[in-house]
Amino acid sequence: SPAIAYRLEAARAVVHDAARLAMSMRPAAGGPVGTQKAAQDWLTETDGAVEAFIAERMTALFPEDGFQGEEGGMAREGQLRWVVDPIDGTSNYARGRNRWCVSLGLLEGDTPVAGVIEAPALREVYTALLGHGAFLNGKRIQASPVKDPASAMIEMGWSNRVPKAVFIEKIDAIMSLGAMPRSGGSGALALADVACGRLDGYIEIVINLWDVAAALPLLAEAGACVSPFLHTGGLTGPATILAANPHIAQTLSEAVAIPLK
Ligand code: IPD
Missing domain, CATH: 3.30.540.10 (Fructose-1,6-Bisphosphatase, subunit A, domain 1)
Structure with missing residues (x-):
């Protein structure tokens, strides 16, 4: 409007x-x-x-x-x-x-x-x-066309809110797909990178609304797939997010056990 x-x-x-x-x-x-x-x-x-x-x-x-x-x-x-x-x-x-x-x-x-x-x-x-x-x-901008997880670059965010074992388990899952793991220190910029195709996916197990609020409309408009962050607790407290290009989103979602729906 x-x-x-x-x-x-x-x-x-x-x-x-x-x-x-x-x-x-x-x-x-x-x-x-x-x-x-x-x-x-x-x-x-x-x-x-x-x-x-x-x-x-x-x-x-x-x-x-x-x-x-x-x-x-x-x-x-x-x-x-x-x-x-x-x-x-x-x-x-x-x-x-x-x-x-x-x-x-x-x-x-x-x-x-x-x-x-x-x-x-x-x-x-x-x-x-x-x-x-x-x-x-x-x-x-739009999300990347990469289809093969073995050619993908996927970032995972980290904070002290996530136990070390959980972080390592998810990184292990990303690497088991053959994807390149990254961690860049800004959730908002990583999600923006998914929106413009510089990254194929981003996950963070516990992230806050202010880190993702500006990126969510970017991702939607860029054709990326995003887990239902706002409807799984993100509107009122920290929650889990997965964002990825539409080609690898389902595979990534299953690998790291973060549902897209
Ligand atoms: C942090 C960054 C980081 C993410 C953390 C956030 P801040 O935000 O976005 O990449 O992994 O969860 O807390 O503290 O730099 O605003």
């Missing part, structure tokens, strides 16, 4: 300014800056500053919309609900690595309707509007 398209344009401008703020606060390469909320769960000053910036701008523009952030929690409920991850890939950001992004998604009830992901250190902006396509730097 025009109201959603208008919101996406506004979100794109706000995320762009937020990404510049994050770049200006970016630490030099080297030992990590920031603190650990829990084992290997990083927090920098930038996370708080960027979320506050986005919350203020979006609230001024759309005071009637719901707003939820990784750092601030559910500030406002609403049928339309913005979900922000100020820095996704904080562990990379904290070490001066390039693979991190600012992510802002919009849900209408339980439907992801729009998303913006900007990775300023990679000079990349992803946008999606339900029914109108997914784009990387303005060019239409």
Whole structure:
């Protein structure tokens, strides 16, 4: 609808300014800056500053919309609900690595309707509007055509929320298909990579809504298959996600025992 398209344009401008703020606060390469909320769960000053910036701008523009952030929690409920991850890939950001992004998604009830992901250190902006396509730097994207799992590259996300044995079991299953395993440190960017065909699949056993909210409309518009994250707990708490190109999705789903329906 025009109201959603208008919101996406506004979100794109706000995320762009937020990404510049994050770049200006970016630490030099080297030992990590920031603190650990829990084992290997990083927090920098930038996370708080960027979320506050986005919350203020979006609230001024759309005071009637719901707003939820990784750092601030559910500030406002609403049928339309913005979900922000100020820095996704904080562990990379904290070490001066390039693979991190600012992510802002919009849900209408339980439907992801729009998303913006900007990775300023990679000079990349992803946008999606339900029914109108997914784009990387303005060019239409789609999921990869790879059919043979033995030619596939599949990323798996990790956090301290997943027991080591479970992580190893799933990585083992991915490698048993002959696929190339990867782990890049930003769930949002990995899902965006599935949407634009740079990866054939992504799985994470326990991931939060703010890490995936902006990527879900991208995946839908790019023709990727996605497990029912929002309807298996993801709307209200951490849940499991699998996203893959439509050719290998079923095989991957069975191998790692994450249902697509
Ligand atoms: C993390 C990243 C990571 C994923 C974790 C997330 P953060 O988000 O997306 O790739 O594996 O589950 O918590 O902390 O960098 O916003």
